[in-house]
Amino acid sequence: MTEIFTGSFTQQEPIPEDGIAAALGVMKSGRLHRYNTIDGEIAQTALLEEEFAAQTGASYCLAVASGGYAMTTALRASGVEPGDAVLTNAFTLAPVPGAIAAVGGRPIFVGVTEGLVIDLDDLEEKIDQANVLLLSHMRGHICDMERLMQICDDAGVTVIEDCAHTMGADWNGVPSGRWGKFGCYSTQTYKHVNSGEGGFLITDDEEGMARAIILSGSYMLYERHRAAPSREVFEQVKYVTPNISGRMDNLRAAILRPQIKDLPRQCQRWNALYKVVEEGLRNTPGLAIVERPEKEGYVASSIQFLLPHWAPEAVQDFLKGCAARGVELKWFGGAEPVGFTSRYDSWRYAESAPMPRTDSVLAGLIDMRLPLTFSIEDCALIARIIRDEAMARHAAAAQ
Ligand SMILES: *Cc1c(COP(=O)(O)O)cnc(C)c1O
Numbered sequence: 001m002t003e004i005f006t007g008s009f010t011q012q013e014p015i016p017e018d019g020i021a022a023a024l025g026v027m028k029s030g031r032l033h034r035y036n037t038i039d040g041e042i043a044q045t046a047l048l049e050e051e052f053a054a055q056t057g058a059s060y061c062l063a064v065a066s067g068g069y070a071m072t073t074a075l076r077a078s079g080v081e082p083g084d085a086v087l088t089n090a091f092t093l094a095p096v097p098g099a100i101a102a103v104g105g106r107p108i109f110v111g112v113t114e115g116l117v118i119d120l121d122d123l124e125e126k127i128d129q130a131n132v133l134l135l136s137h138m139r140g141h142i143c144d145m146e147r148l149m150q151i152c153d154d155a156g157v158t159v160i161e162d163c164a165h166t167m168g169a170d171w172n173g174v175p176s177g178r179w180g181k182f183g184c185y186s187t188q189t190y191k192h193v194n195s196g197e198g199g200f201l202i203t204d205d206e207e208g209m210a211r212a213i214i215l216s217g218s219y220m221l222y223e224r225h226r227a228a229p230s231r232e233v234f235e236q237v238k239y240v241t242p243n244i245s246g247r248m249d250n251l252r253a254a255i256l257r258p259q260i261k262d263l264p265r266q267c268q269r270w271n272a273l274y275k276v277v278e279e280g281l282r283n284t285p286g287l288a289i290v291e292r293p294e295k296e297g298y299v300a301s302s303i304q305f306l307l308p309h310w311a312p313e314a315v316q317d318f319l320k321g322c323a324a325r326g327v328e329l330k331w332f333g334g335a336e337p338v339g340f341t342s343r344y345d346s347w348r349y350a351e352s353a354p355m356p357r358t359d360s361v362l363a364g365l366i367d368m369r370l371p372l373t374f375s376i377e378d379c380a381l382i383a384r385i386i387r388d389e390a391m392a393r394h395a396a397a398a399q
Contacts, residue, residue, distance in 0.1 A: 067186025280383020
């Protein structure tokens with residue numbers, strides 16, 4: 001019998017009941033804007049920032065309108081100006097080079113390894129070309145952060161971390177987002193917490209956070225922020241920092257507070273699903289698992305595997321076979337971007353030189369979401385389907 005999967009790869013869990021109740025409270029008050037508070041009231045947004053700062057161990061936190069906005073704000077607060085080069089990953093999603101383009105910067109792409117992390121040898125070669133690295137922990141894969149920080153510190157390069165896929169993850173016990181000057185997060189529906197749209201910026205740098213808060217549109221009401229530096233720091237930068245509105249509102253903050261509290265449990269649930277798919281795919285002929293380093297405390301809200309040296313037609317046929325059985329996979333090796341699978345050479349507003357090693361990794365890179373609405377049994381079934389479809393083709397797939 002041919003097994004078929006009938007679940008949805010894009011269905012998230014409902015907002016927790018206490019988040020719904022808190023959201024109703026905000027709506028009944030009418031005070032949705034973060035600075036619209038009555039005497040003695042602390043805005044939901046300010047409380048959320050304090051809670052996320054405490055959870056990550058950061059001194060300061062700012063909640064904003066999107067993950068992309070968090071990145072552009074971090075770039076601006078780090079002094080990136082139009083025309084400046086910014087190092088970033090060749091393998092990431094479009095909002096990352098997009099954030100660099102938004103501040104008028106020029107992305108310099110750094111390659112990807114078979115472990116799906118930034119190629120640190122390539123980074124070493126290109127490190128002299130920019131003052132800032134926007135590092136994307138793409139699909140939750142974290143590189144050797146000790147070596148990366150060594151390379152960047154030695155060269156005086158500021159690191160901004162894109163943690164859209166690593167909220168709750170760590171390298172060697174230090175949370176992702178706490179290695180660089182800024183950590184940027186997204187709270188958009190397809191990330192680790194869900195407020196529809198939204199994001200966070202964390203840092204220990206007091207001047208950087210003062211700039212970020214003013215950039216986000218504080219109307220000089222920065223004293224209403226709690227996970228923020230002292231008034232004196234704001235006074236040093238307030239006249240030279242433009243207001244580029246991108247605040248979070250109290251409704252989203254109310255929805256997020258219980259989700260942030262519950263994040264550690266959710267991370268364990270993701271990893272439990274991941275392990276079932278990983279085990280189910282292990283030792284499949286023609287298919288390579290991406291092994292996780294011991295120091296990486298990952299949160300696997302998606303899974304990737306490689307079909308090394310498969311001909312493009314064979315990959316396409318494999319994807320079709322899986323799709324016919326209800327398993328939706330994404331392929332980063334396609335010539336044209338489909339959905340979110342664009343790559344460095346799809347972003348034609350930015351110059352790039354060919355990167356053969358990166359191209360050969362991406363040519364066989366398959367990606368699959370693992371929403372928490374999947375059960376352990378769903379994951380076992382999905383792995384059996386992928387395994388079947390790969391085995392049916394791998395002998396003929398070699399190019
Ligand atoms: C989603 C995402 C972002 C940005 O998030 P938005 O909130 O959609 O702006 C940044 N980086 C990566 C890798 C992402 O997947």
